[in-house]
Amino acid sequence: MQRLEHLRQMVAYNTWMNARLYEAAQTLPDSEISVERGAFFGSILGTLNHLAVADLIWLGRYTGHPAGFAALQALDSLPRPSRLNQPLAADIRELADLRTRLDACLEALAQEIREEHLDQPLSYRNTQGAEARKNFFALLMHLFNHQTHHRGQATTLLMQAGVDMGVTDLLALIPNHP
Template sequence: MKVKSHFVLMADYNQWMNHNLYKGAGKLTETELSQSRGAFFDSIIGTLNHLLVADTIWLKRFAGHPDSFVALDYVRRLDSPKTLNERLYSRIDVLHEARSTLDACIVAFVNELTDQALSSTLQYQNTKGDVFAKNFGLLLLHFFNHQTHHRGQASTLLYQAGIDIGVTDLLVHIPNEAA
């Protein structure tokens, strides 16, 4: 199995999980979504905003790759978030629309990847301005792992609010192979 196919799988899983997460979140009122729940990003809407913020920050970094991925043109036009807890959108319907657009961008982006790009080094700055040079494929792995981490938090917060979003395992997206 080629490395690129792993990222294609992760992008598909990411899009599917976000769809399920927002479908569940859409059953709650704006008050319930904004209610402080003692989570790292305070509320369900705060956690969902963080995911969009962090994904935007990383995708803007990826857009600086020498391969200049066309699928990231959308991201290049976005404003850069200022903080990791920035509240980009307070309404779930608007946040969901932005999430869906970004997820489609991620799917298109990973389909442009090459083995050469994945083994290259990406130089970027973090939000504090510190400069790093790291393996691009491993940064992409971190990108998807970070999403999974915070979606787990969001799904727990939804469950505590009485919303079960169903199966969340990557396993359901790994295709069966002939014996």
């Protein structure tokens, strides 16, 4: 599998899982979504909020790529968080709207990226202000790995609240080979 194919598969998985995750979360009352459950970001809402915050931060960093991706202009109308737990929405419905917009931005970005963009280094500052310069493809894969990590936490929190997510594996989207 080529890297662009892999990137686009990860974007498709991301969109699919986020849609399912938010659908499952919205079956619960707001009070259940916001209840402290001892997770790193507290609640189901806190965990989903953190994922949106992290995606906004990383997508904002990607605007520094020399290719100047047009897809990232969608960020102009979105919040610019400065903390990893910064609240972005009043409730799950508002956060779901933001999630849909972020996923659309990622889908557009994946279509715009070309193979030659992947090996270019990206310079950025982390949330503490430390400078970094890293391979762009590796940073894209980090975004998806981070999402998978915290979605796993969110599915555990949903299970604790009585909501079964069912299949969550990327394997569900990998077609059978002839």
